[in-house]
Amino acid sequence: MKYIQLTKEQLEELHQEFATFLASQQIDVNEWNDIKKNKPEVADEELNIFSDLVWEDVLTKAEYLEHFSKNSINLFYCTEGVIQRIMIKTNDASIDLSSQEGIQVLLNHPKSDSFEFFKGAKKYNKERNLEIFDLVLKGASINKEGILYQNFRKFVN
Secondary structure (H helix, E strand, O other): OOOOOOOOHHHHHHHHHHHHHHHHHHOHHHHHHHHHOOOOHHHHHHHHHHHHHHHHHHHHOEEEEEEEEEEEEEEEOOOOOOEEEEEEEOOOOOOOOOOHHHHHHHHHHOOOOOOEEEEEEEEOOOOOOHHHHHHHHOEEEEEOOOOHHHHHHHOOO
């Protein structure tokens, strides 16, 4: 398995897609119920294959990731060959960048001495999707629009 198996909740959300996947494997609902009951290792393997397909699709489409902590925000833009990063850091203990209030302070006063900005880029050390997946496992979330990244990219340039 390349990634991790989807959770029960994620699989429930993708119920229709999973049914289509099983149909593509010529497995109908009765056969699937039989496999789950009598061959749990085969059912687990089918879930692993489906999970990898879903993760691969999601990660391939991912361009922007965000990771928020109390003292910093990491914004990533994932291109084909390079991952670009903007890090925003605060040393002001009264500002919590993981809260909406902290973000608002940043947005209202980005030039304040309370904030430091760093930018960088690096080539992927391994396959692009695996590196993005690693960031997701470390707490980053995929963001479709990348609005924060775009706003602060203009600011740090």
